[in-house]
Amino acid sequence: MAGCLDVIESHASVREYTGEPVEESHLNAIIEAARRAPTAWNLQPITVIAVTERGLLERLARDVGGQEHVARASVFLVFALDARKVWLAARSSGVEPARPGLGHLATWMLDAGIAAGWAALAAEELGYGVAFIAVYGNPCSVAETLHLPQGVLPVVGLAIGRPAERPGPRPRQPPEAFWGRNRYPNLPPRAMAEAVAGVYGGRAARLYRHVLAAGGYYERVSSVLERCLQRLDPGGDAGP
Numbered sequence: 001m002a003g004c005l006d007v008i009e010s011h012a013s014v015r016e017y018t019g020e021p022v023e024e025s026h027l028n029a030i031i032e033a034a035r036r037a038p039t040a041w042n043l044q045p046i047t048v049i050a051v052t053e054r055g056l057l058e059r060l061a062r063d064v065g066g067q068e069h070v071a072r073a074s075v076f077l078v079f080a081l082d083a084r085k086v087w088l089a090a091r092s093s094g095v096e097p098a099r100p101g102l103g104h105l106a107t108w109m110l111d112a113g114i115a116a117g118w119a120a121l122a123a124e125e126l127g128y129g130v131a132f133i134a135v136y137g138n139p140c141s142v143a144e145t146l147h148l149p150q151g152v153l154p155v156v157g158l159a160i161g162r163p164a165e166r167p168g169p170r171p172r173q174p175p176e177a178f179w180g181r182n183r184y185p186n187l188p189p190r191a192m193a194e195a196v197a198g199v200y201g202g203r204a205a206r207l208y209r210h211v212l213a214a215g216g217y218y219e220r221v222s223s224v225l226e227r228c229l230q231r232l233d234p235g236g237d238a239g240p
């Protein structure tokens, strides 16, 4: 069996799948890896929905912007920030939580990312192909499709299936742009820009325009998340 470093070394997102179902014992092992993942304060504010129904997969593929590989996946794991169950637990312990805000969103997103990452590594070790999916671009629609209760905000997904393609590794920033020992990397601005943009070759300008420019992807995600933050508030309903 491949070790963790081998799995990481051979990672490449896979978006074509054979359609073979994910074995139940494998699905359990993948979800177990996510359940074992660390969370801040060990608060565990994450709930995972494992979607296998074809009709639901198709609707979710539409919700995340027409990403057909979600519809083709054998399983789509949806990682949701779950204030509902944490509020239920807090209230049953006699504590009334304050409204969730940016701090909850930011730190719980990290928890969800780590959990999804561990699930991805487990799935890849078991021979599956995976692709992370940005649910945070349209979390309210995904929540509606999955009939998630108030207080539960889906943020990231993991499409899983037996690979029907073997993509090579995608480029990464060179180490000298990525890390520094005891201090910030010692690259002059021009060299830093070249090292970072160089990853995308001739596509850098198009990518940066699409995601970073005014009206681009991240501005849209910011306004979506501001609007959907109220979905993370369980309100008064989540009582024991």
Ligand SMILES: Cc1cc2nc3c(=O)[nH]c(=O)nc-3n(C[C@H](O)[C@H](O)[C@H](O)COP(=O)(O)O)c2cc1C
Binding pocket: 011, 012, 013, 014, 015, 064, 067, 131, 132, 133, 134, 135, 156, 169, 170
């Ligand atoms: C948080 C996150 C969100 C992502 N969202 C999507 C997505 O919505 N659709 C998709 O096809 N890939 C998505 N990806 C996959 C990235 O595009 C991919 O990891 C990146 O291009 C590097 O390629 P590699 O995974 O093959 O190394 C996402 C990855 C991460 C970590």
